[in-house]
Structures are given as C-alpha cells and as structure tokens.
Amino acid sequence: MPSICFYFQVHQPFRIKNYSFFDIGKDHFYEDDEKNRVVLNKVSEKCYLKTNQKMLSLIRKHKGKFRISYSLSGTVIEQLEIYRPDVLQSFVDLAETGCVEFLAETYYHSLSYIYSKEEFTRQVKMHAEKIQKYFKQKPKVFRNTELIFNNDLASFIEKMGYKGILCEGVDRILNSRSPNHVYQPKGTSKIKALLKNYRLSDDIAFRFSDVNWTEFPLTADKYASWVHKIAGNGEILNLFMDYETFGEHQWESTGIFDFLEHLPAEIMKHKDFNFLTPSEVIEKYPVRDTYDVKDFTSWADAERDLSAWLSNSMEQEAIQRIYSLEEKVLATGDADMIATWGKFQTSDHFYYMCTKFWSDGDVHKYFSPYDSPYDAYIYYMNAFSDFEASINDFKPKKAPAKKNSKKLVAAIEPVAPVKRKK
Amino acid sequence: MQVLLLILQITELTKSQTFMSKNEPKILMLGWEFPPVINGGLGVACHDLCIALSKHAKVTMVIPKTYPDFTIENLNLIGLNTIDAKTLRNISYRNDYKNLEEVHYVPSRLNPYYSDHHAVEHLPEIKSKYLTPVEMGDETAEVFTIDDLYGGDVIEKVTVFGKLTAKLALTLDFDIIHAHDWMTMAAGMEIKARTGKPLVMHIHSLEVDRGGEASKGWVYQMEKKGMEYADVLMPVSNFTANVIHQHYGIGKHKIFPVHNGIRPVKAYKGKKRFKEKVVLFVGRLTRQKGPEFFLEIASRVLEVRQDVRFVMAGTGDAFHRLLEKSSYKHIGNRFHLTGFLNLEKVHEMLSIADVYCMPSVSEPFGLSAVEAAQFGVPVVLSKQSGAAEVMKGSLTFDFWDINRASEYIIRLLDDDVLRDKVIADANKDLESISWDLSADKVLDGYRKYKLYME
Numbered sequence: 001m002p003s004i005c006f007y008f009q010v011h012q013p014f015r016i017k018n019y020s021f022f023d024i025g026k027d028h029f030y031e032d033d034e035k036n037r038v039v040l041n042k043v044s045e046k047c048y049l050k051t052n053q054k055m056l057s058l059i060r061k062h063k064g065k066f067r068i069s070y071s072l073s074g075t076v077i078e079q080l081e082i083y084r085p086d087v088l089q090s091f092v093d094l095a096e097t098g099c100v101e102f103l104a105e106t107y108y109h110s111l112s113y114i115y116s117k118e119e120f121t122r123q124v125k126m127h128a129e130k131i132q133k134y135f136k137q138k139p140k141v142f143r144n145t146e147l148i149f150n151n152d153l154a155s156f157i158e159k160m161g162y163k164g165i166l167c168e169g170v171d172r173i174l175n176s177r178s179p180n181h182v183y184q185p186k187g188t189s190k191i192k193a194l195l196k197n198y199r200l201s202d203d204i205a206f207r208f209s210d211v212n213w214t215e216f217p218l219t220a221d222k223y224a225s226w227v228h229k230i231a232g233n234g235e236i237l238n239l240f241m242d243y244e245t246f247g248e249h250q251w252e253s254t255g256i257f258d259f260l261e262h263l264p265a266e267i268m269k270h271k272d273f274n275f276l277t278p279s280e281v282i283e284k285y286p287v288r289d290t291y292d293v294k295d296f297t298s299w300a301d302a303e304r305d306l307s308a309w310l311s312n313s314m315e316q317e318a319i320q321r322i323y324s325l326e327e328k329v330l331a332t333g334d335a336d337m338i339a340t341w342g343k344f345q346t347s348d349h350f351y352y353m354c355t356k357f358w359s360d361g362d363v364h365k366y367f368s369p370y371d372s373p374y375d376a377y378i379y380y381m382n383a384f385s386d387f388e389a390s391i392n393d394f395k396p397k398k399a400p401a402k403k404n405s406k407k408l409v410a411a412i413e414p415v416a417p418v419k420r421k422k
Numbered sequence: 423m424q425v426l427l428l429i430l431q432i433t434e435l436t437k438s439q440t441f442m443s444k445n446e447p448k449i450l451m452l453g454w455e456f457p458p459v460i461n462g463g464l465g466v467a468c469h470d471l472c473i474a475l476s477k478h479a480k481v482t483m484v485i486p487k488t489y490p491d492f493t494i495e496n497l498n499l500i501g502l503n504t505i506d507a508k509t510l511r512n513i514s515y516r517n518d519y520k521n522l523e524e525v526h527y528v529p530s531r532l533n534p535y536y537s538d539h540h541a542v543e544h545l546p547e548i549k550s551k552y553l554t555p556v557e558m559g560d561e562t563a564e565v566f567t568i569d570d571l572y573g574g575d576v577i578e579k580v581t582v583f584g585k586l587t588a589k590l591a592l593t594l595d596f597d598i599i600h601a602h603d604w605m606t607m608a609a610g611m612e613i614k615a616r617t618g619k620p621l622v623m624h625i626h627s628l629e630v631d632r633g634g635e636a637s638k639g640w641v642y643q644m645e646k647k648g649m650e651y652a653d654v655l656m657p658v659s660n661f662t663a664n665v666i667h668q669h670y671g672i673g674k675h676k677i678f679p680v681h682n683g684i685r686p687v688k689a690y691k692g693k694k695r696f697k698e699k700v701v702l703f704v705g706r707l708t709r710q711k712g713p714e715f716f717l718e719i720a721s722r723v724l725e726v727r728q729d730v731r732f733v734m735a736g737t738g739d740a741f742h743r744l745l746e747k748s749s750y751k752h753i754g755n756r757f758h759l760t761g762f763l764n765l766e767k768v769h770e771m772l773s774i775a776d777v778y779c780m781p782s783v784s785e786p787f788g789l790s791a792v793e794a795a796q797f798g799v800p801v802v803l804s805k806q807s808g809a810a811e812v813m814k815g816s817l818t819f820d821f822w823d824i825n826r827a828s829e830y831i832i833r834l835l836d837d838d839v840l841r842d843k844v845i846a847d848a849n850k851d852l853e854s855i856s857w858d859l860s861a862d863k864v865l866d867g868y869r870k871y872k873l874y875m876e
Binding site: 020021022024025026312313314316317318320321374377378381382384385386388389393 | 694695696697731733741742745746747748749750752754755756758759760761767770
C-alpha cells in the first residue's frame with residue numbers, strides 16, 4: 001500500500017537593507033523592514049492564507065485521510081508574529097487537526113552544520129522549542145536547510161534523538177535505484193532517510209505552468225495516474241517542495257489551487273494509496289537499502305550540491321566572516337546581539353550573492369531583493385563590518401558584574417585573520 | 423550676420439583692470455566637457471583655467487552645449503546648441519587663409535567625414551543625426567544636439583562639432599586657438615587651416631594613458647595628427663610631455679608643460695564612526711588608475727595590521743573583479759567599494775581619511791591627490807603621475823612597487839612625526855598650485871612662442 005508523503009517548506013529571510021559604507025558606525029539596524037513586511041504580506045495573501053485554508057478543508061473533507069507535513073523556519077515564524085498573526089493562527093489550526101506534522105530544522109534556515117556544530121545544535125533546539133510553543137508537538141523528523149545532507153549529518157542528527165531525516169533523492173547516489181523506499185543513511189543505526197522524488201515533486205513545483213512542457217496542462221487525474229504507476233515497485237512517494245509553490249511561484253491563475261483541490265481524491269481513487277506524514281512513514285515502512293552520501297547534497301539548483309550558496313569567493317568570505325564571530329557573539333550574552341548574528345546566518349543572504357549565470361541564475365535573480373550579486377555582497381559586508389565593530393566594542397547594558405568582566409576583555413581583543421577553508 | 427549675433431549671446435566684456443598697458447591676447451577656446459555637466463576632471467580644469475585666463479585675456483569658449491542659466495562673468499561662452507547650422511552654412515570660405523588641401527588630415531579610412539573634402543567644400547549641407555530641428559521664435563533652426571558627450575557615434579559628434587565651430591570661428595575675432603584634448607582637435611585643426619591662426623593644444627589626457635601603450639585606434643590617430651599639426655602643446659605635466667614625445671613621436675621643442683591648478687576648497691575634518699584608520703582611493707575603477715594595485719597594497723597592509731579600512735570611491739569596469747578578488751583574499755570586512763560618490767560625499771570621505779593612495783599606472787595629472795592634500799590627508803602616490811611633480815613632499819612609488827607603497831602607508835599610520843612632515847610639506851606645495859599660476863604659465867607660453875602681438 002504505497003503512501004504519499006507531502007512536505008512543504010515555509011521560509012522567509014530577514015532581508016538586509018541597502019546598507020552603505022557611510023552607515024557603518026551610525027546605523028546598527030540592518031534589516032529591510034519595509035521590504036520584509038511587503039514580501040510577507042504579499043506571500044501571505046497569495047499563498048499562505050489561501051493554501052492553508054485549502055489544506056484545512058481537504059483534511060476535513062477526507063476525514064483525516066489527507067495528511068501533510070511542514071517545516072516553518074524560525075525566521076518566518078518571527079515575521080508572522082510581527083506582521084501576520086492571522087497566518088500563524090491558520091498554521092496552528094492545521095496543527096490542531098492532528099493530520100499535520102511539523103518538522104525540525106535550523107532556526108535561522110542556516111548553513112550552520114557546515115561551519116559550527118555547536119551553533120547548529122543551538123539552532124535546532126531553539127527551533128524545536130518554537131515549534132512546541134505554537135504547534136504543541138515535539139519534532140521527530142529533521143530536515144536541514146534546503147535539504148542539505150550527508151552521512152555525517154544523519155549520524156549527528158541521530159545522536160540528537162531524531163528518528164528520521166529528509167533529503168534529496170540524487171540520481172548519482174541512487175545509482176538507478178528508486179527514491180520510493182525508506183533508506184538508511186550510511187554509518188547510522190536507527191535513523192531513516194526519506195528521499196525526495198524530484199521528478200514528481202518538480203512537476204508540480206516548477207513545471208506546472210510551463211506552457212513549453214509537453215505535459216502541459218497538468219491535471220489532477222493525469223498526475224494521479226503517474227503516481228499510481230509506482231504501485232508494485234515503490235512504497236512511498238516523497239513530494240517535497242516550497243510551500244510558496246501554491247499561489248506565489250505558481251500563480252492562482254495557473255489553476256494550481258484547483259489542481260490541489262482534486263489531487264487527494266484522484267490519488268485515493270486507487271484504493272491502495274494513502275497519505276502519511278514523515279513520522280508515520282518511518283513507523284510503517286522498513287529500511288530497504290543504504291543511502292551513502294559522502295559529499296553534501298541539497299535540493300538546490302541543477303547541481304543539487306552547495307554551489308547555490310558557496311560557489312564563489314564572495315559567498316565564502318561573507319559566511320566565513322560571520323561564523324568567525326561565534327565565540328565573541330555568544331560571549332556577550334546579549335540576546336539582541338545573538339539574534340542579529342543568527343539572522344546574518346540565514347542561507348538566503350549567500351544565495352543572493354551567487355554568480356552562477358546559467359539557467360539557475362534566473363532563479364537566484366527572481367528571489368533576490370538586490371540588483372546584482374555584487375550589491376548583495378557589498379551591503380552584507382558593510383552591515384557585517386558594523387556588527388563586527390559592535391561586537392568588539394560590546395559593553396553589557398547594566399553595570400558589568402564580575403562574572404561579565406572576563407567576557408568583556410575577551411570581546412575587545414582584535415580579530416585574528418581567519419584562515420580560508422579549503 | 424545680424425541674426426547670428428542675436429543668437430550668440432555675446433556678453434560685453436568688461437575688465438576689472440581698466441589700465442592695460444599691454445595688448446591682451448584674444449583666445450578662442452574649444453572645450454567639450456564644461457560645467458554644469460561634468461564627467462571627469464576635464465570639465466573642471468577647462469572651466470577653472472578659463473576663469474583664471476580671462477583676468478588677463480579676452481576669452482571666447484565654444485562648447486557643445488550651454489545652459490541659459492549658467493553664465494560666467496568675463497567669459498564669452500558659446501554653446502553650439504544655441505546656434506543655427508543653417509545660418510553658419512551661409513558663411514563664405516572665400517577669404518580662407520589656406521586651402522584644405524594643404525592640411526594633413528586624419529587618414530581618410532578612419533573618418534568618413536574627411537574622406538572626400540572636395541565634395542564637402544562644394545556641398546554646403548552638413549547632415550548629421552546630431553543636428554536637430556528646434557523651434558527658435560517663428561523659425562525652425564538646426565542645432566547641434568548631443569545628450570551624452572561620450573556615448574553614441576563620438577566620431578561623428580566631434581566631426582560635426584569641428585565643422586560647425588570652424589564656420590563659427592570665421593565670425594569671431596581672436597589671436598590664438600586653444601583646444602582641449604582629442605574631442606576638439608578636429609575643430610582646432612580646421613580653424614587653423616581656415617584662419618592661419620596659431621593652434622595650441624592643451625593635453626589633459628591621452629589615449630595611451632587610458633587604454634595602454636597598444637592603443638593605436640582612431641582616437642590615437644586623431645591625437646597624433648592633431649598634435650603634429652598644432653603649433654604648441656601644453657600637457658598638464660612633464661610626465662605627459664614625455665608620453666607625447668615617446669608614444670606620439672612629437673619633438674620636445676613645441677611642448678610646453680603647464681601644471682594644473684586646484685580650486686580652493688573648504689576642507690574640514692569629519693567625525694569617523696568607527697575605530698579603524700581609513701586609506702582612501704578616489705577615481706574610476708579602470709586600468710589607468712591602478713585599482714588592482716590598491717587592492718594588492720590593501721592586502722599587504724592587512725597582513726600586518728587589521729585596524730585599517732581600505733575604501734575605493736568610484737566605479738568602472740574593474741568593479742566586479744575587485745570585489746571578487748578582495749573576497750578571495752579574505753579582506754572583505756576591511757575592503758569597501760562605495761560605488762560612484764558625488765562631490766559632497768567625496769569630501770566626506772576625504773574628511774575622515776588617514777592616508778590617500780593613488781597608484782595610477784599612467785596619470786597625466788591626478789587632481790584627486792591634490793584635493794586629498796587640501797584636506798590635510800597625507801598622500802602616497804605613484805611616480806607615474808603629474809601630481810607627483812607638484813606634490814614634491816609626498817611619498818612616491820612606482821605603481822607596481824606594492825611593498826614600498828604598503829610600507830609608506832603603515833609608516834604614515836604609525837609615525838606621527840613622518841605624518842606631520844608629509845602634511846606640512848604638502849601644505850607648502852599647495853601654495854604653488856593654483857589656476858592663477860597655471861594661467862600665468864599659459865600666457866608665458868603664448869609669449870615664448872610669439873603667438874600674438876604683445
């Protein structure tokens with residue numbers, strides 16, 4: 001009895017404003033408040049509210065048989081808290097149906113696992129607390145930023161107590177095996193990996209409204225017929241995508257909501273098919289084989305690797321600089337400083353600096369709030385320079401207690417040049 | 423003729439010095455860039471030199487475009503955009519001093535306009551996409567219209583400018599033609615050919631400075647022919663005089679360097695909002711200015727000490743490359759590109775700078791270094807610049823000598839005695855840099871080469 005496992009990523013970054021050299025030392029607020037508010041409102045209206053409503057009605061209509069999962073980054077939850085509590089409530093409503101699972105991720109949607117295991121752990125815990133707070137469930141399955149994954153990450157996450165992990169089903173690693181089974185990441189003992197079926201996922205996420213696609217227009221019954229083909233040679237079908245697919249990447253006028261409306265019924269016309277959340281899949285299906293990922297994979301760009309964030313020297317410089325501050329930032333013990341540092345880590349900042357200009361360049365450009373990757377880098381580094389100075393000059397707001405004075409001395413020491421990672 | 427005079431906006435020249443024992447030279451200046459539109463240093467230099475000269479001479483300045491609300495006292499400023507080409511067409515060439523055949527023009531293959539000057543001679547029409555019909559009272563006039571001085575078909579622009587200016591010149595009274603850079607050379611040559619008046623070419627910048635020694639294209643050819651045909655060349659430095667001699671093969675006997683002056687400025691010290699020292703570069707980010715050497719110098723200094731920010735103000739073709747290289751060198755948090763800055767912002771930068779560094783590969787003058795000195799910023803500059811000749815007390819290096827430049831910068835940041843000495847020397851140097859002194863030098867040149875009757 002094959003199961004469909006839907007997982008939707010919900011994320012918005014705190015975009016950095018056009019921070020000039022002349023702002024350094026003067027302006028300690030780096031976020032583009034206006035832009036962040038406008039984008040969140042736009043996406044809320046076009047996607048979040050509408051799609052949540054649709055999901056809720058589908059769950060009710062199918063009496064618990066339609067089941068889905070989400071991952072909401074800490075940064076999007078924070079923005080919803082500030083600007084759109086109504087949207088946040090609609091996610092809470094979904095959680096209360098009992099048919100929706102919320103997954104774990106890094107609070108700041110960061111690349112922290114690659115640069116600092118301590119920071120990664122801190123963010124995963126922070127995020128789990130936030131999820132618990134709103135959705136009253138403790139995440140059991142982890143998905144890393146943009147499905148960045150390798151064997152070591154799986155082991156690390158297993159040790160943190162997670163039962164499952166999501167990742168991209170990469171052809172070169174599957175080596176002609178099917179992504180439609182549960183796998184065991186190499187080097188782990190219990191944790192199970194759910195692999196994204198990128199063909200069927202991307203049919204919805206990227207190709208749905210592509211008039212040049214031979215399968216255009218895509219209807220729910222046609223799509224269901226493709227899904228039904230896995231019967232007999234697959235147990236699960238992992239359909240992972242950005243939630244913004246609905247109404248934002250694929251506009252309402254493309255018919256995406258009608259498609260969604262009819263999809264569960266069309267799929268369940270075949271009596272063997274059902275919907276499960278990631279935890280339920282892991283509970284139900286046994287491991288069929290080992291999935292061995294030595295180098296990092298992800299779901300981004302054609303390469304499915306880290307090149308969307310870390311392929312040029314500007315991205316490398318910016319990210320290494322921000323992680324080089326870790327010790328000093330944490331030493332301040334200042335909640336605002338630490339939160340600002342966290343927001344600097346959000347992967348989107350580095351994505352905007354990407355200069356890969358083949359087909360994926362267009363995607364980067366679509367999402368970027370800046371005129372060019374170079375502008376993205378300049379504004380980031382100017383803001384970083386100010387933040388670095390603030391950290392180096394940090395004095396606790398209250399009269400320093402004895403306990404703090406040591407930290408203060410540490411904070412004033414000059415920055416040592418950071419060695420370039422190979 | 424009367425119609426023309428009406429359009430010309432002739433200003434009655436009233437001199438402050440009423441007693442004039444000597445005959446003042448009458449100068450016909452040909453400019454391209456001019457305030458209020460400024461692309462680089464050329465417009466400012468032309469403007470300031472004109473004003474200084476007009477204290478001792480009758481100056482008429484012809485430029486592509488004037489603005490009704492921009493006038494200058496004692497200067498007869500004529501914009502071709504205010505003159506009807508149809509009127510100019512009726513001016514006769516009969517009293518020409520020379521025939522065009524006697525003029526060595528730019529090789530014809532390079533210039534469609536001059537390719538058949540016999541035909542031009544008998545064809546009164548000047549057709550060009552840069553002549554636009556404009557309503558002037560009841561009549562429609564054809565006027566020279568260019569929005570962008572350096573874009574589009576520049577060859578045609580300078581050619582039409584030359585043709586129109588030459589016709590216009592026949593209606594004016596002057597002793598000396600004084601042209602500025604290659605854009606006005608065609609005009610200067612044609613006027614000399616038609617009037618026999620001596621031609622002075624003021625050289626602010628050359629193609630081999632901008633594009634490197636291998637640049638031998640149309641502009642180079644124009645410069646070479648123009649400078650050969652001129653009677654006197656006035657480069658803005660000895661450095662440029664040498665370039666003219668070496669790369670254009672022009673005899674030194676007619677080269678008479680005149681260093682630029684500097685406009686007085688209200689210098690001030692700004693308040694820096696961060697602790698680090700600032701090493702500043704202002705200029706176009708292009709090969710000629712040596713921006714990549716500045717990056718290498720920054721990288722070298724930052725190996726030794728982290729408390730310095732290197733700031734490049736300006737934009738250009740090297741912009742992206744510099745960003746990528748600086749991040750690759752892992753100095754992204756100390757190396758800042760501001761993009762283009764207006765004058766006010768440049769002054770703000772100068773007011774907080776601790777050292778000014780100009781690593782130009784080939785710099786006829788380098789006004790920005792002198793401006794830095796005006797702000798009391800010690801200057802480290804390349805020997806391949808004209809400014810190094812007038813800033814005698816500054817620390818100089820060959821543009822490729824990154825080690826030396828880095829050492830100077832570190833010394834200046836650390837050593838107050840050296841710093842004070844360099845600033846004091848620069849202040850002394852500044853005393854002998856002014857547009858009045860430059861104008862005196864120009865007049866000396868006119869006299870030396872006997873270009874007018876004293």
